[in-house]
Amino acid sequence: MPKSKQYLIDDLSMQESWRLFKIMAEIVDGFESLSDIGPAVSIFGSARAKPDDPVYQLTQNLANLLAKAGYAVITGGGPGLMEAANKGAADAGGSSVGLHIHLPFEQQSNDFLSLKCDFRYFFIRKMMFVKYAMAYIAMPGGFGTLDELFEALVLIQTRRIRPFPIILMGSDFWGGMIDWIRERLISAGYANPADLDLFVVYDSPEDVVTFIKRHIVL
Incomplete structure (x- = not known):
């Protein structure tokens, strides 16, 4: 093998090794930052919604x-409906x-965070959502919201995690x-008909809180 190609392979191998350390450090930082937040609910939704949107x-x-019922609120920390949820809490x-999450767009964090965790890797961020949330609420949103929703549904469907309330x-x-x-x-x-039982649909915030209280006892 030409030396130039061997150097390139060695360089790429070194980069991948350092990336593993970055991944491990990000996981440890997330665990340490979130370990004391208590019972929490994750809320997902569009980053593009404006404050005058109903x-x-x-x-x-x-x-x-x-928040008044005693639950911490977890979001992606960005604008739109994430900002709305953080503001309400x-x-x-x-x-x-x-x-x-660090992104080339829609990446600014909102001003209503009592705790902020920064991530470069989506899969680590999603791990934290699942690990520390006792319920998921999906508000209207786009691909990011669907990604978080179906990640949780697949994990529950395949019994990789214990079932928890998922509300649309x-x-x-x-x-x-x-x-x-x-x-x-x-x-x-x-898909199986029973898969539709993995989530519920509500229109009233009061009904959502009542449903969560039935399943998550503080």
Whole structure:
């Protein structure tokens, strides 16, 4: 093998080795930062929603009620509905946690965090969401929200983690997806009818908090 190619291989191997150390350090930092937050609920939703959006206000109200009920609120720490959830928790004097990911866009953290954790790797960030949340709430959102939602559903479906409450907020928004799952996936045998029982759908923040209280005793 030419020496130049061997140097390149050795250099890439060294880079990968150092990356492993960075990954390990990020995991340890996450564990140490989040270990004392107590019972928590993760809220996911669009980073692009504006404060005058009714869903922004709905998310803020929901997080406010959760914080008053004694739950820490975890979000991605960014703008939009993440900001709304952190603001609602902060206004109630609760623990407002942001798991902030470094991105080339939509990466600014919001101003309502009592605890901020920074991540470079999506898979580590998702690990922290699952490990420290006792319930998931999916507000309307895009690919990122769907990614977090289906990550949890797959882990529960395959029994890699214990089941916990997963709530989809907004029947109008999520109804089409649920119909598609039923009509395309289940009817074709790609999913089981029981998979629809892995989550619930609510429209009222009060109903969500009541549901969570039934499943997570403080």
